[in-house]
Amino acid sequence: MSNKQQHPNLLTQGVFIFVYLAVLTALEFFVAVTFNSVVILVAVALVKAALVLWYYMHVNKLSESDESNHEAYAYKSGTNRLGLWLFLVSDSFVFGGLMVMRLSLLGMTRPDLSQTLGFFVTAVLLISSFFMNRGEVELHNGNRQGFLRNTMVTFVLGLFFLLGVILVEWHTVPAIAEPILHLFGEPEGKPLLKASSGPAGAAFFMMTGMHAFHVLTGLILLLIIWVNGKKGLYDEKQYPVEAAAVYWHFIDVVWIFFYPALYLIGTAV
Amino acid sequence: MKNNSLGRAFLLLVIAGAIGYGIGLGIDFSIRGELKLSASVPSAFALLFSFTAFFFGLYGYRGITRGLVFQVVGTVIGAALVTGIRALMGLESIGAFLFTEPAWVFGALVGVISFFFGVGVMTDWVKWARGIDTPDHHEDEPGWQKYFGVSLDHKVIGIQYTVTALFLLAVGGTFALIFRTELAASGLDFLTLDLDVFNQNGPQLYNTLMSLHGMIMIVSILLGISGIMNYVVPLLVGAHDMAFPRMNAFAYWVAVPASVLLLLALILGGFDTGWTGYPPLSSRAPLGVQMFFLGVFTAGWSSILGALNVIATVVRMRARGMTAMRMPILVWASVATSIIALTATQLIGLSFQLVMFQRLFGMGFFDPGKGGNPVLFQHLFWFYSHPAVYVFVLPGLGVISELLPVFVRKPLFGYRWVAMSSLGIALVGFVVWAHHMFTSGMNEYLRVPFMYSTMLVAVPTGVKFFSWVATMWGGKIETPTPMLFVLGSIVVFLLGGVTGPPNAMVALDLHLHDTYWVVGHFHDTIFGGFVFPFFAAIYYWFPKATGRKMNEFWGKVHFWLMTPSFFALTLGMMFIGLRGMRRRIVDYDPALGFDGAHLFLTVCAFLIAISILIFFINFFRSIKHGEPATGNTWNSRSPEWQVPSPMPAHNYEVPFEVVGEPYDYGLPGSKFVEFAAKTAGKH
Ligand code: HEM
Ligand SMILES: [Cu+2]
Numbered sequence: 014m015s016n017k018q019q020h021p022n023l024l025t026q027g028v029f030i031f032v033y034l035a036v037l038t039a040l041e042f043f044v045a046v047t048f049n050s051v052v053i054l055v056a057v058a059l060v061k062a063a064l065v066l067w068y069y070m071h072v073n074k075l076s077e078s079d080e081s082n083h084e085a086y087a088y089k090s091g092t093n094r095l096g097l098w099l100f101l102v103s104d105s106f107v108f109g110g111l112m113v114m115r116l117s118l119l120g121m122t123r124p125d126l127s128q129t130l131g132f133f134v135t136a137v138l139l140i141s142s143f144f145m146n147r148g149e150v151e152l153h154n155g156n157r158q159g160f161l162r163n164t165m166v167t168f169v170l171g172l173f174f175l176l177g178v179i180l181v182e183w184h185t186v187p188a189i190a191e192p193i194l195h196l197f198g199e200p201e202g203k204p205l206l207k208a209s210s211g212p213a214g215a216a217f218f219m220m221t222g223m224h225a226f227h228v229l230t231g232l233i234l235l236l237i238i239w240v241n242g243k244k245g246l247y248d249e250k251q252y253p254v255e256a257a258a259v260y261w262h263f264i265d266v267v268w269i270f271f272y273p274a275l276y277l278i279g280t281a282v
Numbered sequence: 283m284k285n286n287s288l289g290r291a292f293l294l295l296v297i298a299g300a301i302g303y304g305i306g307l308g309i310d311f312s313i314r315g316e317l318k319l320s321a322s323v324p325s326a327f328a329l330l331f332s333f334t335a336f337f338f339g340l341y342g343y344r345g346i347t348r349g350l351v352f353q354v355v356g357t358v359i360g361a362a363l364v365t366g367i368r369a370l371m372g373l374e375s376i377g378a379f380l381f382t383e384p385a386w387v388f389g390a391l392v393g394v395i396s397f398f399f400g401v402g403v404m405t406d407w408v409k410w411a412r413g414i415d416t417p418d419h420h421e422d423e424p425g426w427q428k429y430f431g432v433s434l435d436h437k438v439i440g441i442q443y444t445v446t447a448l449f450l451l452a453v454g455g456t457f458a459l460i461f462r463t464e465l466a467a468s469g470l471d472f473l474t475l476d477l478d479v480f481n482q483n484g485p486q487l488y489n490t491l492m493s494l495h496g497m498i499m500i501v502s503i504l505l506g507i508s509g510i511m512n513y514v515v516p517l518l519v520g521a522h523d524m525a526f527p528r529m530n531a532f533a534y535w536v537a538v539p540a541s542v543l544l545l546l547a548l549i550l551g552g553f554d555t556g557w558t559g560y561p562p563l564s565s566r567a568p569l570g571v572q573m574f575f576l577g578v579f580t581a582g583w584s585s586i587l588g589a590l591n592v593i594a595t596v597v598r599m600r601a602r603g604m605t606a607m608r609m610p611i612l613v614w615a616s617v618a619t620s621i622i623a624l625t626a627t628q629l630i631g632l633s634f635q636l637v638m639f640q641r642l643f644g645m646g647f648f649d650p651g652k653g654g655n656p657v658l659f660q661h662l663f664w665f666y667s668h669p670a671v672y673v674f675v676l677p678g679l680g681v682i683s684e685l686l687p688v689f690v691r692k693p694l695f696g697y698r699w700v701a702m703s704s705l706g707i708a709l710v711g712f713v714v715w716a717h718h719m720f721t722s723g724m725n726e727y728l729r730v731p732f733m734y735s736t737m738l739v740a741v742p743t744g745v746k747f748f749s750w751v752a753t754m755w756g757g758k759i760e761t762p763t764p765m766l767f768v769l770g771s772i773v774v775f776l777l778g779g780v781t782g783p784p785n786a787m788v789a790l791d792l793h794l795h796d797t798y799w800v801v802g803h804f805h806d807t808i809f810g811g812f813v814f815p816f817f818a819a820i821y822y823w824f825p826k827a828t829g830r831k832m833n834e835f836w837g838k839v840h841f842w843l844m845t846p847s848f849f850a851l852t853l854g855m856m857f858i859g860l861r862g863m864r865r866r867i868v869d870y871d872p873a874l875g876f877d878g879a880h881l882f883l884t885v886c887a888f889l890i891a892i893s894i895l896i897f898f899i900n901f902f903r904s905i906k907h908g909e910p911a912t913g914n915t916w917n918s919r920s921p922e923w924q925v926p927s928p929m930p931a932h933n934y935e936v937p938f939e940v941v942g943e944p945y946d947y948g949l950p951g952s953k954f955v956e957f958a959a960k961t962a963g964k965h
Contacts, residue, residue, distance in 0.1 A: 083598075083599070088598075091598070092525050092526075092594055092598045092599075095593075095594050095597060095598060096525065096526055096529075096590060096591075096594045099590045099593055099594065099624060100590060102624065102625060103586055103590065103624045103625055103627075103628055104628070106625045106626070106628035106629060107628045107631070107632055110628065110629050110632040110633075110662055110665075111632070113658075113661075113662070114636070114647065114658060114662070117655060117658050117661075118647070118653065118654065118655060118658070208643050208644070208645045209643060209644030209645060209646070209652070210652075211646060211652055211653045212646060212647075212652065212653035212654060214645070215640075215645035215646050215647050215652070215654070218643075218645065219636070219639065219645065219647070237411045240413070241412075241413040244413050246413050253410075
């Protein structure tokens with residue numbers, strides 16, 4: 014492994030990327046609440062996605078392969094990596110279709126939701142991606158405890174995001190949702206967004222629902238690598254951890270586009 | 283296959299069917315309070331019980347039998363769960379089909395997932411999740427038994443796909459014969475209004491059969507091309523298996539519960555939307571439409587995961603020396619197909635899912651009353667379903683290019699152009715979908731760009747035709763059965779191809795749309811692009827799989843009976859279509875004067891059915907009684923024919939290296955592959 018000595022740098026790099034992402038997210042929010050330029054919002058989302066794809070998901074690893082021995086673990090991992098990325102490409106078409114649906118039904122309007130709450134859950138998911146990256150790098154560096162700790166933090170943040178969407182945003186348990194929504198500045202007695210009430214509700218529940226389903230599967234993968242990591246696996250064969258991490262970041266990339274689509278662009282209806 | 287186990291299987295099928303029917307009847311009676319023999323619930327029970335018992339008799343309680351048992355139990359548990367929750371919430375808990383619609387949908391979903399665990403495709407993955415390693419290869423049991431359980435061998439899976447595709451072809455074909463009979467004369471009314479089977483009267487049943495014919499055939503095609511690609515692609519590229527053998531098995535086994543759901547759609551009230559399932563009709567159709575949506579959604583995963591595997595296999599597992607421009611054309615075609623299947627399939631899944639949710643949760647995606655837009659459905663749907671036609675035909679066109687040089691003993695003309703044309707068709711195919719929507723009320727400014735993009739497809743398709751003609755030009759054409767089907771494909775696909783551009787002309791299509799003209803057109807493309815090449819591929823690679831040849835005489839009878847009947851059928855369809863025959867209707871006005879033509883078409887349809895029956899008998903007889911053929915039966919240059927048939931479990935015992943062009947037939951001294959052992963001293 015020739016790039017072993019670079020790994021400490023990767024930890025610092027992860028921090029830098031996170032700072033960029035955080036600044037961009039704040040910028041996005043600011044643009045949305047002030048002059049709401051769709052062009053800027055789309056551009057920011059593209060930059061954020063590119064950062065995650067390149068630095069957290071290592072899309073460039075796809076092109077490196079060791080052609081010599083087809084039975085070697087490295088070669089097989091390369092094949093698995095290609096398989097995973099092909100799956101993500103396929104999955105993107107679902108989310109792309111949902112985006113088309115949203116744009117077609119809602120155009121330049123958006124569901125009337127608390128923008129601050131949206132910002133908050135987005136931040137939670139973004140931070141989870143940061144810890145995921147850290148966990149992966151720690152494992153490469155041979156620091157199993159660090160890997161387990163960071164993966165657990167990722168898991169908890171992911172769970173937090175999922176519960177935030179399902180319990181609060183979906184208003185499934187009013188006793189929990191009401192006080193939190195209030196905290197985020199939602200006026201009392203505001204009419205609830207319902208799946209069956211109109212295009213905004215339909216689009217919102219469908220998009221967050223499909224995303225939440227992916228978060229759920231991602232959480233299951235995180236749990237699997239955490240438990241197996243605790244058992245002492247992944248000393249040599251680390252591809253499963255990479256796969257779970259890439260999948261987790263992919264969920265974040267989807268949200269990088271869904272967040273402005275649902276919370277930021279256009280005017281609330 | 284042992285005769286006594288087959289006999290036992292059929293006996294159990296009848297007994298279990300009767301028992302299931304009796305149970306269903308009892309349940310139905312207790313809800314309805316009257317005895318109704320042709321109701322849905324008893325028939326559904328009879329279907330599921332008899333299927334399961336049949337495989338039990340054949341194979342015992344494992345593999346597919348266990349999967350089906352799990353599916354049935356899972357469905358009932360899932361449905362009961364929803365029913366219980368609904369009862370607690372004070373909602374209606376019993377529906378016309380025993381369970382309510384949400385209960386059926388959830389139950390069906392649980393049933394599909396249960397099937398995977400029952401059949402055993404999840405076993406290794408569950409172990410991996412628990413941190414347990416499993417061996418790379420699993421040894422299959424010898425004999426026919428391995429086909430009824432999970433096997434990781436791509437050749438076994440390829441045959442499983444092929445046989446399932448043939449089964450669905452027979453089912454969909456039977457449906458077609460039923461509704462073709464209804465059309466034989468105007469006012470025939472053999473499916474009468476007082477008929478009451480599966481909660482449907484005669485005309486409703488007509489619609490259900492017509493709709494299911496379409497979708498079952500499409501699923502059959504998807505499985506058929508997967509069969510060809512699975513069996514042949516790893517052999518052509520020199521891999522010992524597909525890149526992801528477990529996912530390969532999974533992709534196949536997904537198709538089985540999906541097929542069960544499609545059959546359930548017929549029994550649970552049917553649906554009248556055609557295979558396209560457009561809302562608003564599909565948001566009001568009977569329960570069957572939900573089973574249809576879920577079945578298609580599930581089958582779609584088979585296609586997506588299979589495609590992923592093909593791409594990964596071709597990218598990562600090619601033999602030494604097989605550069606991109608030395609890959610066999612069928613491999614190129616498989617990659618092009620897989621690119622479409624991998625991506626676009628998600629959109630039909632999504633569009634169907636949205637209608638399901640619209641029905642279940644009142645989400646108004648396509649309901650104008652709730653601010654939705656029905657035309658949006660058509661865009662999402664056709665974004666897959668037009669490219670899908672290239673998924674259907676590209677492997678078939680690849681088979682034509684693959685086999686033609688073998689039987690004319692000449693190099694393939696314009697290799698590079700043919701290789702690229704598959705990709706070209708696939709890519710242009712992504713931007714033509716709205717040609718199905720010229721009459722839909724979509725924005726008018728979209729019509730002209732889609733008209734031109736559609737016409738553009740003719741360019742890469744034309745490249746293929748030029749190549750085929752030039753390859754045949756001056757060749758020594760031999761015509762054993764596979765070659766007959768190849769020649770048939772070319773002619774039939776040509777007819778399909780030249781009848782396409784008129785549909786692409788907006789001004790013409792406004793008149794042609796939804797007439798029998800279109801029906802004739804697409805049957806030509808599908809037969810030319812899939813059915814004929816599929817048969818060619820089966821006749822051609824049968825010896826590779828079994829070590830025996832299919833009977834030549836009956837193969838020729840099959841061809842010479844099917845081809846003229848098929849021409850007469852589609853030309854007849856186009857003829858009445860141009861004169862105003864509408865598609866998707868159960869009866870027509872005798873004043874149109876189409877009675878004679880329709881009777882003729884029905885006769886043609888039966889002749890085709892007879893020819894395919896002959897094929898089936900030939901197929902199953904030849905497995906045991908065919909003429910032995912263990913060598914290079916067709917005198918091919920392709921690597922799989924350089925080793926004895928049937929192919930051993932892990933393919934090539936010694937790897938080969940590609941040292942020349944794939945199709946240089948007739949060029950003295952040219953070589954395509956060299957096997958390592960033979961050249962050991964050379965390097
Ligand atoms: C390559 C194989 C092809 C297949 C498998 C195929 C299949 C089909 C199918 C299934 C339909 C019926 C749509 C419906 O439900 O109404 C259809 C219609 C149509 N086809 Fe093709 N097609 C093929 C090639 C072409 C080509 C080469 C063209 C034009 C250059 C074309 C143009 C059209 C158009 C415009 C329609 C719409 C007609 C209408 O709905 O009124 N097709 N095709
Ligand atoms: Cu089309």
